[in-house]
Amino acid sequence: MALIPRLDLAALDRQQLDPLTKGLPFDAPALTVGEVGRQGWNVLKGDMPLPLAVIRQEVVRANSRWMSAFTGENDLVIAPHGKTTMSPALFDLQVADGAWAITVATVQQLSVCVRFGVKRVLIANQPVGVKAIDACFKALQGDGFELYCLADGLPGLQLLADGARRNPPPKGNPLRVLVEIGFLGGRTGARTRAEAMEVARVVASTPGLVLGGFECFEGLLPTPEAADGLIDDVAALAVSALAEGLFRDGQPVVVSAGGSAFFDRVGTRFNQVAFARPVVKVLRSGCYLTHDSISYAAAFERIISDTSLKLPQGRLEAALEVWAYVQSRPEDGRTVLTMGKRDISFDAGMPVPLRWFRPGNMTKPETMPTGHTVVALNDQHCHMTMPADSPLEAGDMVAFGIGHPCTTFDKWQMLVLVDEDYGVTGALKTFF
16 A cells, blocks of 8 residues: 655745735735744734634644554554645645545645645545546646546546546556445435446446545434444445456555544444455545544544544644634623634534633633633624623633634635744645
8 A cells, every 4th residue: 555755845835925814914024935934923922913823733743643543553544635724734744644645625626736746636526527527637647646536426427437538547547436425315425335336337347447446425424323334335335346346456445434523433344344355444534633622522532432443642632723812891791802704613613712811911821711602703703701700801812712624724825833832833825
């Protein structure tokens, strides 16, 4: 099983930042991405405008190491969802810790991966439209580049076959297709094993394509037991396709599942199956890298208590925070802060106040006392209820934990890496 090389971050570091980028100080000089961490800025000293999205670098590195150890100890590999962060610097961290591929959802995201040197990409979607499909085949012309994509039905598969005729891939480097299986009321994916096997047979006989394996996305299912059933379908389909001889000699056989809430179940179910030849068991979780303070935090507690898999030392922790100022205490029991829907996710729960800091009066942030709760967000304002004895005053700084990292990342063209004293050590450029 071949891993992939590190990315070309020198090209990223040389990129010029637009001086109007959210998160840069008002009077910041012209800077490249690589120069941000050399300015001596510190969030707690007021060097950065708030709101500001920050990544605690030691925590995110520890999360990456934890997942690398988890997959290694449980006969899995990871192709993390790059769409979560769209940050090539974070892709590189994941590759350094052994990522088998980077997963994306769109051709634009594929382009970012190709631009910065990712050598194996999995598009966890069925490409549709001539431009998108042709882009996939053009990407295969790159030196040492491999591409996987999904197909869930014969009409969509015909579009891929047409693309292969227009753009014949290089010898030995076909478009690798994973047949997707879904569930009633879910997203894409064949709804029955029989339909999925029919797609697999056609893939195996189509010039320019090769059957790569089978996959699902179980993250929208409500329980671990429901996820188990879908993951079991993927394994059973791979067993059947192996028995029919649908996999080409020399090509890896891939079974994969993609959510962050049930990533333990992927290993548990796949590892119970006796496959006729070695398979690559690919986990596509992406939110583990920064984790969160709400839904994935709760899911991780379930994993710790329930899983039969080997767990490394340590645990996943929230690395992503959004900082804001207390702007006003306009009425008893309520404060308004300087962040809103433009700055932080709210689709998986309201932000959670974690810490507070008073510039000039404190040496480090303190844990937020109980009783402080975000109750509403406007575009640029956060409404938080609080007890009568709350210490917060106008000008204080508050760090918020988030839910669902994807929808915080996509609100920022640049996030900043910080050390444990909130000194700015680097910039994370995103490409949404």
